[in-house]
Amino acid sequence: MSPVSDRALFDALLRLADSPLVLAQRLGAWVGKGPILEEDLALTNVGLDLLGQARLWFAYAGEVEARYAGEGRDEDQLAYLRDGNAFRNLLLVEQPNGNFADTMARQFLFDAWHELALSELARSRDARIAEIAAKSAKEVAYHVERSADWVIRLGDGTPESHAKMQAAIEALWMYTGEMFVAGANESSLAEAGIVADVRALATPWRKHVGAVLAEATLAVPADVHMQNGGKEGVHTEHLGYVLAEMQFLQRAYPNALW
Amino acid sequence: MSSEWPLWEIFIRSQHGLAHKHVGSLHAADPAMAIKNARDVYTRRNEGVSIWAVRSSDIAASSPGDKEALFEPANSKVYRHPTFFPMPDEVKHL
Numbered sequence: 001m002s003p004v005s006d007r008a009l010f011d012a013l014l015r016l017a018d019s020p021l022v023l024a025q026r027l028g029a030w031v032g033k034g035p036i037l038e039e040d041l042a043l044t045n046v047g048l049d050l051l052g053q054a055r056l057w058f059a060y061a062g063e064v065e066a067r068y069a070g071e072g073r074d075e076d077q078l079a080y081l082r083d084g085n086a087f088r089n090l091l092l093v094e095q096p097n098g099n100f101a102d103t104m105a106r107q108f109l110f111d112a113w114h115e116l117a118l119s120e121l122a123r124s125r126d127a128r129i130a131e132i133a134a135k136s137a138k139e140v141a142y143h144v145e146r147s148a149d150w151v152i153r154l155g156d157g158t159p160e161s162h163a164k165m166q167a168a169i170e171a172l173w174m175y176t177g178e179m180f181v182a183g184a185n186e187s188s189l190a191e192a193g194i195v196a197d198v199r200a201l202a203t204p205w206r207k208h209v210g211a212v213l214a215e216a217t218l219a220v221p222a223d224v225h226m227q228n229g230g231k232e233g234v235h236t237e238h239l240g241y242v243l244a245e246m247q248f249l250q251r252a253y254p255n256a257l258w
Numbered sequence: 259m260s261s262e263w264p265l266w267e268i269f270i271r272s273q274h275g276l277a278h279k280h281v282g283s284l285h286a287a288d289p290a291m292a293i294k295n296a297r298d299v300y301t302r303r304n305e306g307v308s309i310w311a312v313r314s315s316d317i318a319a320s321s322p323g324d325k326e327a328l329f330e331p332a333n334s335k336v337y338r339h340p341t342f343f344p345m346p347d348e349v350k351h352l
Binding site: 142145 | 284290294
């Protein structure tokens with residue numbers, strides 16, 4: 001097995017941490033605004049699950065960073081004190097909440113990928129990665145069941161809910177290609193069996209998403225030009241607003257603690 | 259048809275061997291959604307091993323106003339209460 005660069009591993013861990021972190025922040029914005037009380041709780045439960053997962057990835061990333069940089073950042077420093085171009089999350093998760101259909105479409109497209117990625121990561125040769133992935137996979141199995149359920153309910157619901165869900169899927173589709181493109185230095189880690197080979201997830205993802213959309217009486221969008229860049233720190237304009245809100249306190253009052 | 263989702267009563271069994279216990283109610287469009295919502299509303303602290311959801315309208319209930327007719331006759335029959343048997347401390351859930 002080729003020696004794995006800790007620097008590349010750190011980047012890979014940030015990619016795993018940043019997507020759930022940013023999506024958790026997005027879901028948190030639904031607090032008190034859910035369509036019904038039950039859904040308000042469910043959305044934020046999912047957000048808290050994702051936040052917990054991000055913390056586990058950050059903790060490990062900090063340890064790996066310490067191995068090559070002498071000192072590693074803790075989870076708060078990684079979450080609150082990095083600028084947008086240092087974030088490695090998928091473009092999909094930073095897209096605005098929009099209406100409930102937009103939020104659930106974004107959730108389902110991500111969950112379906114997340115579930116596949118975690119089941120691969122659970123077999124990582126890196127014991128820590130395998131452990132975190134196995135723990136997260138249990139939560140995500142429920143997330144995807146729930147979000148798929150909403151895509152089907154709204155798609156196969158009233159003409160209005162169908163139109164909104166179809167529009168949401170169409171609008172987000174161009175951000176789905178990135179999930180299956182290996183980031184810089186990711187391929188060597190995948191070959192070493194440390195991280196998932198995301199290219200191999202495209203076929204099972206399309207199959208799963210296609211089946212849910214069919215059940216929801218929704219059309220799979222036509223091929224479009226796929227947006228890339230999130231995994232290298234090149235983001236849509238939305239991420240800056242997410243971070244401005246998420247990072248405000250630590251930026252304005254450095255080292256503030258509860 | 260009402261535009262409100264129907265009300266469901268939620269029962270959770272906290273561990274094997276115990277009975278399902280009523281924990282509260284919630285709104286949901288159908289049984290599957292009722293179970294999912296119950297999971298999110300009532301089982302966030304690892305409470306249960308199983309969930310029952312029952313349409314509130316399917317429950318036949320006595321009125322609190324009938325309390326006396328239903329329950330008072332038992333008051334004078336002390337022999338119906340199993341209070342005369344010493345219970346070993348180790349026996350739980352009896």
